[in-house]
Amino acid sequence: MARNLPPLSYLKAFEATARLGSVTRAADELGRTHGAVSKQLQLLQEQLGIPVFEKSGTGLRLNEDGAAFFATVSRAFDLLEERYQELKASRNEASVHIACSATFAMVWLVPRLAEFYSLHPDIRVQLSMSSSARDGGTNRARDGVDFTLSWDRLARPLVKGEFVPLASVSFGLVSAPDYPFRAEGAEISFPTRISPDDMSAQWTSWQAATGHRVSAQSELYFPHMHLCVSAAATGLGVALVERRFALNELKSGKLVERSRFLKYEDGFVAMMKPGRTLSPAASHFLDWLRSAFVREAA
CATH class of the missing domain: 3.40.190.10 (Periplasmic binding protein-like II)
Structure with missing residues (x-):
């Protein structure tokens, strides 16, 4: 018998919006447009037959039904992500998983990735678009991410937690x-x-x-x-x-x-998950990133 579940894209839009409290930030993290995420939330609520969000200033917040649903969806995503990372790690494939803003990925990082791959052909880089890269890492760090790149010191002048300075902004x-x-x-x-x-x-x-x-x-x-x-x-x-x-x-x-x-000196930083030891692949990527910034400033 087929499972009676909404599309995974609807649940991802719901989970990100509920966690971040903003459709805009959810769209940024998911690499989607504001309109696309809003439509997915609308369709999800239509399928549920009840609203799960209510307006809160310029953003959204969960109502009582939404909070209960979010707790279940979040636990399910955590379990899926944990097992997914375990399976990937079992392949012994060298990889580094980075969360960063869409702007940094598109404008700076992706055009330079060929250089990193030429130096480290056995390492694969996985990117996740995250608003936490922009606002200083205040959002919950995902378990599979090695580190989050954060650059917007105007929005978040102070960096909290464990971090590695990389460059000025x-x-x-x-x-x-x-x-x-x-x-x-x-x-x-x-x-x-x-x-x-x-x-x-x-x-x-x-x-x-x-x-x-x-x-x-x-x-x-x-x-x-x-x-x-x-x-x-x-x-x-x-x-x-x-x-x-x-x-x-x-x-x-x-x-x-x-x-x-x-x-801002040392305003561009890599935010670390507390207590997490960087893999050799992640350390190689940070070293390359730091040297690329130094060459850029020269």
Whole structure:
């Protein structure tokens, strides 16, 4: 007899949204669009015949039925993940599992993976998209992840727990060369500012740290920072970005720097699971990552 279960994609969308309290963050972690995750949640609730979430400010929270369902789904996922990792480990295959933001994966890491594979052809790199990579590792670390890469010190200035510093990060304003921009002393004004979803606090943190006061008539939001960079390059507004992710556009002239960049030394870190010993494969990857950052800064 066939099992009467919803599609696994619906359950993954539910589990991630319930755990993170945000459709946007769930979409970031799952590598899906906000609309796709919202649709999966809608279909799941239609199949259940009851709502499992309720509005909470700009996010979502579980209602009583949802909390009970989440406890069951989360336990099931934990058991599946644990057994999956055991089976993979039994093959004695050298691998490293990394959680990182979609922006870092697409803009920086994936274009350089060929270099790592040329140095370590027997190691395989597994990537998971995770908002915890962006917000400093405050979300629950998944058991199968060797470490989480975290870079957004504007959102989370302090890094808690065990971590390995890898490189500095720098945040500043960029726009298309002909985009209207006015700066008089500490006062900065322009028509539209561009922000990643749920990350408007970056602007407040940057202004407090630099002494600038930013005035914008409107704001546009995009799910990932690399989309904010692209939007700024097409003339949609001014974006507050980590310089590493806008470097190609700055070099090509599609973007220009509109402010000095606020630098956090050792702001790019690898967040470790407490008490977890890194495998040789994970250590090789961290060494390569650190050396790649050093060459980039030279």
